[in-house]
Amino acid sequence: MKPLLRIENLSVYAGDRPLLENLSLSLCRGERLTILGETGAGKSILIQAIMGLLPPSLRASGSIQIDGRDLATLSRRELECLWGRRLAMLPQEPWHALDPLMRAGRQVAEVYACVLRQDAERAAANARRDLAGVGLEQAGDKLPGQLSGGMAQRLAFCAATAGGAQIVLADEPTKGLDADRRDHIAELLRRKGEEGCVLTISHDLEVARRIGGRVLVMRGGRPLEEGPAEQVLNAPTTDYSCRLIQAAPGHWPRIERRADGEPGPAVLEARGLAKRHGGKRLFQGLDLRVGRGEILGLVGDSGCGKSSLGDILLGLLAPDAGQVARAPGIARHRYLKLYQDPPAAFAADIPLGRLFADLLRLHRLDASRLPPLLERLRLHPTLLERPAHEVSGGELQRLAIARALLLEPVFLFADEPVSRLDPITAREVVQLLTSVATEHRCALLLVSHDPELVERVCKRTLRLG
Amino acid sequence: MRLRLKPGQRIGAAVLVGLAGFAVLEWLLNAGDPAAQDLANAFAPPSLGEPLGTDQFGRSMLARMGAALRLSLLLSLLCVTTSASLGIALGVVAGWRRGLLDRVLSFFLNLLLALPGLVLILLFAGLAPGSLPMLYLAISLVLWVEYFRVVRAIARGVVASPPMQASRMLGFGRLYCFRRHLWPAMLAPLLSLAAFGAAGAILALAALGFVSVGLKPPTAELGLMMVELFPYYSDAPWVLAQPVLAVFLLVLGLQLLAGKHP
Known part of the structure; x- marks a missing residue:
């Protein structure tokens, strides 16, 4: 099968310092990839590179292909045509991506109306269907400020994917969410990954586990280990992956909740x-x-x-x-x-x-x-x-x-x-x-x-x- | 406090240093009388004795340009210092304490802003024609508004910011917070404002001279010189060009020095 997204030997440098080195990956329809790694491992740079939004001060080499077309050969206009329709990015902080003064339903309907050129009625109906699909049927008339973090992230997900994008990039989509809401977002990404492909960046191993597919561990801008999620998460082969996985709170030693722990004055x-x-x-x-x-x-x-x-x-x-x-x-x-x-x-x-x-x-x-x-x-x-x-x-x-x-x-x-x-x-x-x-x-x-x-x-x- | 000038700002600084150097050197070395007339020698072209020529009354243009530049530079420096001190002090207080004081100051400021700056200066100049202290007062009164607004906005943000909150919780006093948090945050925009403010002061002074409500002859003042020399522009264009060029270079230098802030 032809890959939707293919990256070959991508390297990004800030001056002489490499931020990302020799990364190759490809995602076909139905594939999901989660990238794990410490801060500064070059994960966010990768997403920016795929969107074609690298800051001009950075130098990139290698190639990124979307639907077989090399990004470097596309003009800015052609690149922008891909956004929303082929390529969607889920923001880290939904609050920064949503219009604080627009009601939830309108934010999604607007994508149908402006990107896909549907008439107002159809756009509104599609928006309602999308919101219902993520459990937000009650929230269509609310402003983003009235939504909880998890609801806002689901709304941002609807708005980002309403344009029909097959390739979804998610940069720490569950940051700041509690466990239930985090799992809900992970489930949405997993479902999306079955129809298109999803590339997720996360600190959270549970998210990687729930999304499934493959996992790539990165460190210092270099890919370290790649494999099926279950395999990497349960039996990591490199020392660093081991430490990363052991560091999840679920693996921490429990403090003793001593009964005699009489609190002081x-x-x-x-x-x-x-x-x-x-x-x-x-x-x-x-x-x-x-x-x-x-x-x-x-x-x-x-x-x-x-x-x-x-x-x-x-x-x-x-x-x-x-x-x-x-x-x-x-x-x-x-x-x-x-x-x-x-x-x-x-x-x-x-x-x-x-x-x-x-x-x-x-x-x-x-x-x-x-x-x-x-x-x-x-x-x-x-x-x-x-x-x-x-x-x-x-x-x-x-x-x-x-x-x-x-x-x-x-x-x-x-x-x-x-x-x-x-x-x-x-x-x-x-x-x-x-x-x-x-x-x-x-x-x-x-x-x-x-x-x-x-x-x-x-x-x-x-x-x- | 490190200040790195961008190339454009360096050019601006060089232009200003050149003009200030001319004004100071003329005072130290030439010390000519800008009002001494020599009617027989009117519109003498530049020569060794009079490098910049003479005007319609045969007055030395070298002496007059030196005096006019000293006047403009000193007045703008004085206006900027006064208005900046006033604007910073009140801006910090208003942005920090908020409440009634902030509202009263902002109300007064909006009153001032409702009038175009130059009209206000004209009004003051009309009260006491030809008085330099009055002009200084009027220009400073118009200029402080910008410092107040910028400083107040920055202070509001910085006072509410986590770094300053942390310092306050650790027990640091107001003076320390001003020095460590507020002052570094406002220094760069203030320097830009000061440069723009100085340019504004120079232009205001020249504009008042030009419409004959500013300083009175025979004072050597750039705007006044322009209006006096204007009737002779076809006979002696090089004389008229001198004050025009001086204002142009002063304002250009200051605008370049102000630089661009992202």
């Missing part, structure tokens, strides 16, 4: 908290008591108010109702936060060492406490010479933890601290975080969309939404 108590956002009720009548040294999980779908709850507990956001009481006699700066995006926690363009020195000076802290702390978090002191954007995400998140620990926090709100990190790094960071929090008797409120992760490391779990 409360550091934070919330009563009757309520918050609305954009006309949607996030939570109401929420009571929470966090004891000294307690590790508490917070799970829920994206957009369900996890971050808002944390910000309310930290006093960064005012609740609509209810109050938060902190333990008396504890300095304000001992209630801290870890951010989802590690660079977000540091001032840009300034060497990290200077930021640490600022902090030591401000609180008159003993500078000799820093080196052992860095060593405990397995950080090399020379990292401090660089500004935040020159340090990898995993290291930066550990530096953020080190910075927080310098102030001997009693409460740490970790807002999806590892969702932007690849599985191997994520596992390392979460395990270090929970163990240092326990050592320092610091309460930790760990937010994650992944219930499995929370279940493995937290003694108590709060579910929102």
Whole structure:
């Protein structure tokens, strides 16, 4: 059978540095391929290359063929004709791809009307059929802001594929979704793959398992291992694939939920908290008591108010109702936060060492406490010479933890601290975080969309939404 | 703070340094009197003694151009410094504290914006014709609006940003947050604004001189010189060309220096 998508010896360079090296693959009708690998493995670059959207500063060699036509021979106009009709891309963040002011049904109907030139009535009927096909029949009149993360992603899926594209590219389509919704999206991709072909990029092994087909493991821009999903996921042959698969939260050791785990005195108590956002009720009548040294999980779908709850507990956001009481006699700066995006926690363009020195000076802290702390978090002191954007995400998140620990926090709100990190790094960071929090008797409120992760490391779990 | 100039900005800076150098050197080395007349020697062509020739009253164009450039450059520098300080201070306060203060300031600003800048300057100039302090006040009053708007918008974003939120939670004070977060974020757009603002100030001064509501003769001022020399454009085009070229180069230099920001 003739392949729909064929890539031969594709390499992409930024200057002299290879981002992607010698990748070859082909996808025929009915085939599904999932690419796994750490951040910076060149996965997103591959999708950009297939769409013909590589930034001009990058240099590519090799060939990409769609329906047997080489992309390099197509004009920009011909390339654009492929989008939507032959080739569709599912975005990472559906919110960025949907029109926030257009009702769900219209967003899909518009594709039928504008891309396939159908009249309004037929387009609307087709849109209704598509939405019903993904379980959104009730949501046709809603605005994207009123949809949950999973619903928005399904809507984006409908809009992206309504043009009849046979080749679907999905870049981390399940990011930030909880397990049920994640499985729903994976199922949609699997079904789509049976009529056309689907290329998915994911961090999530469960997604790869559910989509099925083949799996390709990449590292540092190079393909490492390829094979049928079941085979690669159950019996990986390379050491790196093994570590990648072992790093999934499902394989983590479970902490003992000891019965004697008497939580210490409360550091934070919330009563009757309520918050609305954009006309949607996030939570109401929420009571929470966090004891000294307690590790508490917070799970829920994206957009369900996890971050808002944390910000309310930290006093960064005012609740609509209810109050938060902190333990008396504890300095304000001992209630801290870890951010989802590690660079977000540091001032840009300034060497990290200077930021640490600022902090030591401000609180008159003993500078000799820093080196052992860095060593405990397995950080090399020379990292401090660089500004935040020159340090990898995993290291930066550990530096953020080190910075927080310098102030001997009693409460740490970790807002999806590892969702932007690849599985191997994520596992390392979460395990270090929970163990240092326990050592320092610091309460930790760990937010994650992944219930499995929370279940493995937290003694108590709060579910929102 | 590293500032790397792009090639275009370097050309702009070189043009400005050249003009400023001319103005300073003329003052130090020549020190001619821009008002000294020599009617017998009107419209003398450029010579060794008078490299730029003389005007209709036989005044030295070298001395007059030096004085006019010094006036324009100093006034624009003064206006930019004043308006930037005022705009940055109020913009940071409004963007940071929000609330009533922000609304009051924004209301006042919208009042100012409702009038075209030059009309406002004309109004002030009409109150006290020929007064340099009044012109300085009027131009600064028009210019600060832009600094305020840009700084306020940047401050709103930065104050709500995670890096600054993290710094506040770690216990850092306002001054530190301004130095570490706000100032680096606003420096580049502010420099662009300053360059555009200086060009605006120079043009405003020249425009007022040209319509004869600005400074009064015999002051050497670029706009005033243009209007005085205009009747003689066919007799002595090289004399008229001098103030025109000076304004053109000043504004071009400043516009190039402002650069483009993606």
